[in-house]
Amino acid sequence: MGDIRPEPGPVDTGQPAKPRPRSIRLIWAIGWAGAAIIISLGSAGIVGGMSRSPGDGSRPELTWAADLAVRPGLIAASTDLTRLSGEVDQLGQFGRDAIAALINRDTVRLNATISNGNSLVGTIASDTAAIRLKLGTLPGMATGDETSIGADLRRRYDAITVALATTADLRSSWLDFTSGSPVATALTKDLADHDTFAGQAVQLGSAAQYGRALTALAQAQAALASAASRRDALANTVDVTILTTWIDRNEAFDTAATALYRLLKASPRKVTPAIRTAFANLSLAKQNLPPDTRGLVVILGDLARGGLNQAVIAIEDAKGNLANAVALIAGTGPPPGP
Numbered sequence: 001m002g003d004i005r006p007e008p009g010p011v012d013t014g015q016p017a018k019p020r021p022r023s024i025r026l027i028w029a030i031g032w033a034g035a036a037i038i039i040s041l042g043s044a045g046i047v048g049g050m051s052r053s054p055g056d057g058s059r060p061e062l063t064w065a066a067d068l069a070v071r072p073g074l075i076a077a078s079t080d081l082t083r084l085s086g087e088v089d090q091l092g093q094f095g096r097d098a099i100a101a102l103i104n105r106d107t108v109r110l111n112a113t114i115s116n117g118n119s120l121v122g123t124i125a126s127d128t129a130a131i132r133l134k135l136g137t138l139p140g141m142a143t144g145d146e147t148s149i150g151a152d153l154r155r156r157y158d159a160i161t162v163a164l165a166t167t168a169d170l171r172s173s174w175l176d177f178t179s180g181s182p183v184a185t186a187l188t189k190d191l192a193d194h195d196t197f198a199g200q201a202v203q204l205g206s207a208a209q210y211g212r213a214l215t216a217l218a219q220a221q222a223a224l225a226s227a228a229s230r231r232d233a234l235a236n237t238v239d240v241t242i243l244t245t246w247i248d249r250n251e252a253f254d255t256a257a258t259a260l261y262r263l264l265k266a267s268p269r270k271v272t273p274a275i276r277t278a279f280a281n282l283s284l285a286k287q288n289l290p291p292d293t294r295g296l297v298v299i300l301g302d303l304a305r306g307g308l309n310q311a312v313i314a315i316e317d318a319k320g321n322l323a324n325a326v327a328l329i330a331g332t333g334p335p336p337g338p
Contacts, residue, residue, distance in 0.1 A: 073138045074156055078329040080131045081163065085322040087127065088167060088315060091120050091174070095312040105188045114178050121171045128167045135160065156328045163321035166314070173314040183230055190227035194220045194250060201257060210265035214258060221254050249288050256282040 094117040101110035135157070197220035204213035228247050231240050260278040267275065 071153065073134065074153065074160070074329055077131060077135060077160060078326055080127070080134070081160065081322055081326050081329070084124065084127050084131065084167060085319060085326065087120060087124050088170070088318050088322060091117060091124065091170065092312060092315040092319065094120065095174075095315055099312070102184060102188065105192050107185055107189050107192075110185055110188075117174055118178065121174045124167055125171050128164050131160075132164055156325070159321075159325040159328050163318070163325040166318040166321050170311075170314060170318055173311040176311065183233055187227055187230040187234070190223045190230065191246075193223040194227065197223060198250070198254060198257075201261075205257065205261050205264075208264075208268065210261045210268070213261045214265070217254055217258050217261070221251070221258075224251055224254065246290060249285075249290065253282070253285040253289055256285040 094113050098110055098113045098117070101107075101113055138157075197216045201213045201216035201220060204210075204216060224247060228251075231243050231247065234240055234243075256278065260275070260282050263272070263275045263278050
């Protein structure tokens with residue numbers, strides 16, 4: 001093998017090393033600064049990537065231009081939704097007024113309220129369609145591409161579409177009530193008419209006008225028979241137990257009063273045993289009458305808890321969805337930079 005000798009190392013002369021020229025130091029400084037910038041940019045990219053939710057798929061740097069174009073339209077929709085919310089709130093008031101009118105047997109107010117509600121649901125439907133049309137023209141919304149705009153704006157847009165879907169359904173809910181309300185409305189009128197005619201009959205009988213009293217009783221009995229027929233039509237949808245009791249007891253009173261007034265008309269000056277019996281039967285029937293109208297309020301309350309209550313519930317749901325959409329839009333600030 002050859003002779004392997006170690007390479008000579010630096011010789012320590014005992015003198016200090018010469019400093020590097022300034023140009024070399026400047027090159028080193030620039031190099032280190034560049035490396036620091038590259039490292040910081042790389043770290044920022046990693047942090048930015050980690051800051052996004054793994055499942056939201058948000059790429060704001062890609063959707064920035066579309067977000068900028070869509071955002072003003074969503075903000076403008078807030079005004080339209082606020083107006084629509086006011087209309088829905090008014091419809092809710094009409095619903096509550098209709099329930100009160102139904103319970104109070106105020107058929108004039110009930111019919112007027114239903115008419116006003118019918119007009120308002122038409123306005124709500126047309127305004128809902130107009131807002132949908134405006135939203136459909138926003139860039140990227142009608143394409144069906146979920147990634148065309150940012151996830152935040154997409155969430156606001158989806159909240160608006162949910163709210164508009166519920167307002168569009170209000171027409172159906174309200175008309176469902178109004179289509180069934182004629183039976184309830186007619187029933188309240190029948191009961192009110194019966195009370196009016198029966199009261200007139202009692203007054204005429206007390207004044208010994210038995211012929212006119214019998215005429216009024218015939219009208220009362222016709223109204224009660226009509227109420228019974230409508231009761232049968234409602235039996236499949238509501239509990240008519242109290243209503244049946246009410247009708248039966250008033251029918252018993254009408255029958256007893258008719259029997260008495262016929263006897264009195266035939267024998268106006270002489271009280272016969274038959275008249276005494278008929279008078280006793282009328283007194284008993286009168287005692288069995290409901291003492292006040294609380295039972296009737298329960299009856300009409302059962303009727304009101306049908307389609308009208310469902311309409312009011314649908315209205316409240318629509319109000320909540322509209323409020324949620326408006327609140328989300330209110331949080332739409334300026335778009336971040338690309």
